[in-house]
Amino acid sequence: MVTHSQTQRESRSSRVRPYALTGGRTRSRHQLLVETMISVTEYDRDRAEKLLPESRAVYEQARSPVSLAELSATLDIPLGVIRVLVSDLAADGVIFIHPTGQAYSYDHNILERILDGLNKLSA
Amino acid sequence: MRKILIVGAGQAGLQTGLSLLEHGYDVTVMSARTPEEIRGGRVMSTQAMFHTALQYERDYKLNLWEDQAPKIRGVGVSIAGSEGGRDLDWVGMLDNHAQSVDQRIKMAGWLELFEDRGGKVIFHGVTTSDLDSLTRHYELVLIAAGKGELVQLFGRNPDRSPYSTTQRVLSVSYVHGAERRPEHPDMDAVRFNVTPGVGELFVIPGVTLSGPCEIPFFEGLPGGPLDCWSDRPAAGEHWKRMLELMRQYFPWEYERFKHAELTDSQATLSGGYPPVVRHPVGELPSGGIVLGMADVVVANDPITGQGSNNASKCAASYLDSILERGDRPFDREWMERTFERYWSVVEPVTTWTNAMLQPPPEHVMNLFTQAAETPAIRQRFVNAFDDPADFGNWFLDPELAEQYLREVARG
Ligand SMILES: Cc1cc2nc3c(=O)[nH]c(=O)nc-3n(C[C@H](O)[C@H](O)[C@H](O)COP(=O)(O)OP(=O)(O)OC[C@H]3O[C@@H](n4cnc5c(N)ncnc54)[C@H](O)[C@@H]3O)c2cc1C
Numbered sequence: 001m002v003t004h005s006q007t008q009r010e011s012r013s014s015r016v017r018p019y020a021l022t023g024g025r026t027r028s029r030h031q032l033l034v035e036t037m038i039s040v041t042e043y044d045r046d047r048a049e050k051l052l053p054e055s056r057a058v059y060e061q062a063r064s065p066v067s068l069a070e071l072s073a074t075l076d077i078p079l080g081v082i083r084v085l086v087s088d089l090a091a092d093g094v095i096f097i098h099p100t101g102q103a104y105s106y107d108h109n110i111l112e113r114i115l116d117g118l119n120k121l122s123a
Numbered sequence: 124m125r126k127i128l129i130v131g132a133g134q135a136g137l138q139t140g141l142s143l144l145e146h147g148y149d150v151t152v153m154s155a156r157t158p159e160e161i162r163g164g165r166v167m168s169t170q171a172m173f174h175t176a177l178q179y180e181r182d183y184k185l186n187l188w189e190d191q192a193p194k195i196r197g198v199g200v201s202i203a204g205s206e207g208g209r210d211l212d213w214v215g216m217l218d219n220h221a222q223s224v225d226q227r228i229k230m231a232g233w234l235e236l237f238e239d240r241g242g243k244v245i246f247h248g249v250t251t252s253d254l255d256s257l258t259r260h261y262e263l264v265l266i267a268a269g270k271g272e273l274v275q276l277f278g279r280n281p282d283r284s285p286y287s288t289t290q291r292v293l294s295v296s297y298v299h300g301a302e303r304r305p306e307h308p309d310m311d312a313v314r315f316n317v318t319p320g321v322g323e324l325f326v327i328p329g330v331t332l333s334g335p336c337e338i339p340f341f342e343g344l345p346g347g348p349l350d351c352w353s354d355r356p357a358a359g360e361h362w363k364r365m366l367e368l369m370r371q372y373f374p375w376e377y378e379r380f381k382h383a384e385l386t387d388s389q390a391t392l393s394g395g396y397p398p399v400v401r402h403p404v405g406e407l408p409s410g411g412i413v414l415g416m417a418d419v420v421v422a423n424d425p426i427t428g429q430g431s432n433n434a435s436k437c438a439a440s441y442l443d444s445i446l447e448r449g450d451r452p453f454d455r456e457w458m459e460r461t462f463e464r465y466w467s468v469v470e471p472v473t474t475w476t477n478a479m480l481q482p483p484p485e486h487v488m489n490l491f492t493q494a495a496e497t498p499a500i501r502q503r504f505v506n507a508f509d510d511p512a513d514f515g516n517w518f519l520d521p522e523l524a525e526q527y528l529r530e531v532a533r534g
Contacts, residue, residue: 080249
């Protein structure tokens, strides 16, 4: 998959919208892999308060971009559950699922965090 | 909108999910495999489905392959005699056609349809620890994961499970290029062939990725000559072996298959499992509860070709129970009642199927023999594949069978 991280950042909200409109369809194949990154589109305190504790924790963590592996390790929630929470939050349009692709393989910082998350998961 | 989670994207899970969407429920399905992986994977079943089950699909416009799949108009029975001959060979006509759509096509297509119709799909093999935290995020969690590991959440019910070991060793190939059964060259029928002491060979006309096909399916007695798949032969060798066994034990079928070829490299399957009925409610360490459906709770041997039919009937029955529940909670008591309602549908199928795993008693052989002369008996037998509750009225009990034969004789 080709990603264009620059233009993407600018058009993020327009990318999220159709996803929200279709009620979280994964037909566009948001692959929720361990290295998939998510982030909150626009933090909304009221919204946060209405969420169940686990979803809320995910939402808070994703105020800065975070991988599924990191989320699972930091919050101590099984990966399968993280996938469901993330998918639900994305369907509601409150978080953005970054396309998986090469973009991050050059960002050593993020790669290290993902690896770190994975290590904690397997430990 | 009530939030429902369904684990497992097979006949039961997807039919339930798709029909719940039509009624405005918020449904998430968790599938261990993507549509691409399902299409590119191994065949899973022979999936002959009869009218009632097919109609449940039509009701929700799920019958996307109705025009492509051969219409199965009859069911035939052949019983081998001595020296390669047959003691019995007849075919009965179905009132309404049956069909078999390769589950690789159907489940992949239904998953995509489910997404198109607004359902959420998460591709992930679910573990019990996932479920433990997931139950509180949904009002109802249905486990439709077939015979996978999640069945461990549900205890076996010994009162409803007469067997504890595998009763048949299964082996399947999907093939192109078979000839029609010479007895009815213009009509497709499921053929049920029996060689006493060896096992059964079903042949089911179906549709697969590459078009219409035939699906020969051995049900071998454990320890007998059809029980020879533990070395997991590669596809080509698997079909060669099936063909050779056909030549030896079902020579009349061999004749029409000898030039047939596998439809694809994933078109073979072998295995076996003990038939079992389980308790329907699974409890998680967190105290959350989940409801099992279809094969998870009632897994019959496929000797009567009823599992997908049951899964469809289970989906329809659970749907009714969910709709009737309105806004009230899906508590344990509701779960128990929901299962018992389905059990009243599937109990006759289980009883009949378990009976068919035993050598046929005298009154059944008598019925089969008389059926050769009397179309009405054939018809009643083959149409009971659609409505197995009817077997209890005449077929399963020696006295009722005799009474029925007297009625038929009177005309
Ligand atoms: C050889 C053979 C021949 C058969 N022939 C017939 C026939 O002719 N007619 C008939 O009616 N029936 C037949 N059956 C039975 C029929 O195939 C099954 O009964 C039917 O498919 C059951 O449907 P289900 O939805 O309960 O389960 P399945 O179809 O098994 O679907 C379960 C789904 O859940 C998924 N899953 C499992 N575990 C997990 C997990 N942890 N997380 C996420 N997903 C998971 C699986 O990948 C699968 O997609 C046959 C079976 C066999 C083995």
